[in-house]
Amino acid sequence: MAALELDTLTKSYGALRALDGVSFTVGAGEIFGFVGSNGAGKTTTMRIVLGVLAADGGTVRWDGRPITLDDRRQVGYMPEERGLYPKMHVGDQLEYLARLHGLTPQAARASARRWAETLGVEQRLGDEVQKLSLGNQQRVQLAAALVHDPELLVLDEPFSGLDPVAVDVMSGVLNDRATAGVPVIFSSHQLDLVERLCHRVGIIKTGRMVATGTIGELRATDRPRWEVVGPTDPSWLAAVPGARVLSQAGDRTVVEAAGDGQDVLRAALATGPVHEFTPSRPSLTDLYRHVVSDVVSEEVAR
Amino acid sequence: MSTVTSVSPLRAVWIIAQRELLVRLRQRSFIITTVLLVVGVVAGVLVANATTGRTTTYTLGATDAATAAVVEQSAAASGIEAHVTTVAPGDVDRLLRDDDYDAVVEPAPHGLTVHVLTTLDPTLQPLLHGIAQQQVLTTQVDALGGDPAQVSAALAQAGATVEALDPPTERDATQIIAGVVVGIVIYVALMIASQLVAQGVVEEKTSRVVELLLSTVRPGQLMAGKVVGIGLVGLAQVVVTVGAAAIAASRTGLLDTSGIRVGPTLGWALAWFLVGYTTYAIVLAGLASLVSRQEEVGSVITPALMFMILPYVFGVSVLPADPTNQLATTLSLIPGFSPFLMPIREGMGTTAAWEPWLALGLSLAVLPVLVWLAGTVYGNAVLRTGARIKLKDALRRA
Numbered sequence: 001m002a003a004l005e006l007d008t009l010t011k012s013y014g015a016l017r018a019l020d021g022v023s024f025t026v027g028a029g030e031i032f033g034f035v036g037s038n039g040a041g042k043t044t045t046m047r048i049v050l051g052v053l054a055a056d057g058g059t060v061r062w063d064g065r066p067i068t069l070d071d072r073r074q075v076g077y078m079p080e081e082r083g084l085y086p087k088m089h090v091g092d093q094l095e096y097l098a099r100l101h102g103l104t105p106q107a108a109r110a111s112a113r114r115w116a117e118t119l120g121v122e123q124r125l126g127d128e129v130q131k132l133s134l135g136n137q138q139r140v141q142l143a144a145a146l147v148h149d150p151e152l153l154v155l156d157e158p159f160s161g162l163d164p165v166a167v168d169v170m171s172g173v174l175n176d177r178a179t180a181g182v183p184v185i186f187s188s189h190q191l192d193l194v195e196r197l198c199h200r201v202g203i204i205k206t207g208r209m210v211a212t213g214t215i216g217e218l219r220a221t222d223r224p225r226w227e228v229v230g231p232t233d234p235s236w237l238a239a240v241p242g243a244r245v246l247s248q249a250g251d252r253t254v255v256e257a258a259g260d261g262q263d264v265l266r267a268a269l270a271t272g273p274v275h276e277f278t279p280s281r282p283s284l285t286d287l288y289r290h291v292v293s294d295v296v297s298e299e300v301a302r
Numbered sequence: 303m304s305t306v307t308s309v310s311p312l313r314a315v316w317i318i319a320q321r322e323l324l325v326r327l328r329q330r331s332f333i334i335t336t337v338l339l340v341v342g343v344v345a346g347v348l349v350a351n352a353t354t355g356r357t358t359t360y361t362l363g364a365t366d367a368a369t370a371a372v373v374e375q376s377a378a379a380s381g382i383e384a385h386v387t388t389v390a391p392g393d394v395d396r397l398l399r400d401d402d403y404d405a406v407v408e409p410a411p412h413g414l415t416v417h418v419l420t421t422l423d424p425t426l427q428p429l430l431h432g433i434a435q436q437q438v439l440t441t442q443v444d445a446l447g448g449d450p451a452q453v454s455a456a457l458a459q460a461g462a463t464v465e466a467l468d469p470p471t472e473r474d475a476t477q478i479i480a481g482v483v484v485g486i487v488i489y490v491a492l493m494i495a496s497q498l499v500a501q502g503v504v505e506e507k508t509s510r511v512v513e514l515l516l517s518t519v520r521p522g523q524l525m526a527g528k529v530v531g532i533g534l535v536g537l538a539q540v541v542v543t544v545g546a547a548a549i550a551a552s553r554t555g556l557l558d559t560s561g562i563r564v565g566p567t568l569g570w571a572l573a574w575f576l577v578g579y580t581t582y583a584i585v586l587a588g589l590a591s592l593v594s595r596q597e598e599v600g601s602v603i604t605p606a607l608m609f610m611i612l613p614y615v616f617g618v619s620v621l622p623a624d625p626t627n628q629l630a631t632t633l634s635l636i637p638g639f640s641p642f643l644m645p646i647r648e649g650m651g652t653t654a655a656w657e658p659w660l661a662l663g664l665s666l667a668v669l670p671v672l673v674w675l676a677g678t679v680y681g682n683a684v685l686r687t688g689a690r691i692k693l694k695d696a697l698r699r700a
């Protein structure tokens with residue numbers, strides 16, 4: 001399996017610079033989470049990868065060379081604007097899409113059935129798409145992205161509108177595909193899900209990648225953080241030089257401090273009993289807020 | 303992944319066309335319109351059959367063999383089909399009442415007595431009148447000592463010869479009807495098929511499925527597949543309809559008695575359907591791609607529909623009364639109008655041999671330009687959902 005490379009993509013809508021040098025790589029077997037606020041440029045980027053939108057500049061590479069229509073036929077795509085023929089039967093629709101992607105009629109039929117079963121919509125194969133609930137339409141849409149055994153998955157907010165069981169099924173499928181060596185890129189606003197599922201994450205802000213890396217890399221901070229449960233006195237940390245309170249809520253305090261944290265623990269014990277003392281790493285949500293607001297303050301500063 | 307093969311552009315077009323075929327053939331509205339068309343043309347043929355004054359065979363009787371022979375000869379001479387038998391004078395009443403005899407003839411001193419049930423058929427009137435005069439003349443000539451045979455021969459020669467400056471072309475009503483029927487069928491089929499294309503294009507935009515499709519096929523392939531698929535459906539409709547008309551016409555014997563050139567009429571009808579369909583389907587596909595909602599389709603394709611409606615209305619309203627109308631003849635050579643006017647003229651048998659070929663050549667010459675224009679508009683507009691896109695913008699972004 002090959003890797004997908006995005007190299008300094010730019011795209012403007014009139015005066016609006018929607019993408020401003022977007023670059024990142026998704027390796028074989030990797031699940032890449034693409035996050036960013038509304039209007040940041042996620043959908044624009046994905047459309048350019050699929051060729052339904054032309055970039056103004058930059059290159060999309062597959063297997064080291066610029067991506068072609070034949071390569072794109074091997075991509076499983078779930079557009080942000082879901083779209084299937086409303087009056088076509090689920091089974092016919094999946095078969096049709098599979099055939100358009102190059103499967104023989106027999107293989108298309110078998111694959112349509114297999115994916116419908118995997119995603120729990122096999123009972124609805126003979127129904128018109130418009131008769132399905134939104135969540136089930138979403139499952140069919142995912143089946144449509146998977147039905148031709150794609151070599152690359154590009155999914156724009158695949159989890160929106162799914163119930164928890166469907167989220168689990170979908171997560172399982174993505175893991176499966178990645179294990180089979182398929183690079184998977186998906187966008188989402190559900191950061192806990194991204195954190196759980198993705199090997200690497202890219203954060204985009206107003207058309208620019210502001211952070212890319214593994215969750216571990218992103219969460220690694222210059223100064224360690226500690227979470228202390230116990231002290232309620234607001235000034236208990238005053239004795240520790242260089243320590244800083246990041247947040248305090250009730251008896252729970254998050255502290256940023258250099259060193260191994262033992263001086264923080266001592267200071268906490270000095271004020272009373274300590275129930276918990278753990279190293280704390282920022283969640284993706286924290287990171288995201290941090291990165292996004294940083295850029296905002298940067299922009300405000302300019 | 304061994305099942306995955308690469309998809310050639312033609313193959314992609316064919317897969318898309320197959321979907322259109324399947325979907326349309328299953329549609330109830332399609333089946334209903336086809337049935338209505340078939341019923342309509344078959345009814346048209348039957349009406350044509352009834353109104354074209356086909357020669358009826360008269361059943362006549364004569365009370366003696368000599369008169370019977372004379373009546374038979376005279377009928378044959380004036381092109382009236384008559385079955386003449388010698389009957390007994392006592393049977394006259396029964397024959398007229400029960401056996402549907404049209405008339406029974408009996409020699410009389412002043413000529414003939416004709417027995418009828420109510421009135422004498424107007425066609426028979428001059429025939430029998432002529433025979434009576436002939437017989438009286440024969441008697442008189444005989445009495446004057448002349449030779450009745452000689453007089454008869456001389457009389458047969460006599461007559462007024464008409465020398466017309468502009469003799470009207472012999473045209474029978476079936477040809478006019480054939481032209482109109484072909485015109486209507488082609489118009490209806492073209493209207494249905496090309497509007498289906500427009501609706502299909504917008505359906506894909508409305509449902510957003512177009513983005514998914516265009517991630518594997520090019521816009522041109524998607525448009526071509528749709529046009530081909532719906533075109534095959536329309537072609538099937540025309541073949542079924544015209545075929546039903548042809549079968550009905552041959553069953554009723556209409557074809558034997560009329561001047562319809564069946565082969566050329568049908569052949570050209572199919573050719574003009576294909577040319578007209580290709581022309582208007584791609585134009586409507588391009589125009590329809592400018593809008594994203596079915597409610598807007600009507601307004602965006604209306605200008606193109608006008609080009610279809612006007613020649614058709616003009617053709618079926620003017621040509622039946624004036625098959626060689628000069629304006630219609632000129633318009634029928636113009637691309638876009640030819641598919642509607644030429645088949646009517648062809649059916650009426652008023653085309654010169656070269657005319658349809660010239661019109662066909664002109665129409666085909668225009669097609670590449672239309673394909674290019676419509677393809678450009680479609681490619682630029684089909685992924686832009688939302689507000690209606692200006693035609694100018696869609697053309698410029700090429």
Ligand SMILES: Nc1ncnc2c1ncn2[C@@H]1O[C@H](COP(=O)(O)OP(=O)(O)OP(=O)(O)O)[C@@H](O)[C@H]1O
Pocket residue numbers: 013016018036037038039040041042043044045080
């Ligand atoms: N067709 C368009 N015409 C003009 N501007 C557009 C168009 N499509 C997107 N944009 C603009 O480009 C920017 C990026 O949009 P995009 O849809 O890629 O964002 P996104 O990251 O997918 O957002 P969301 O999380 O809301 O889906 C936005 O500012 C948007 O307004």
Ligand SMILES: [Mg+2]
Pocket residue numbers: 042043044080156
């Ligand atoms: Mg988006």
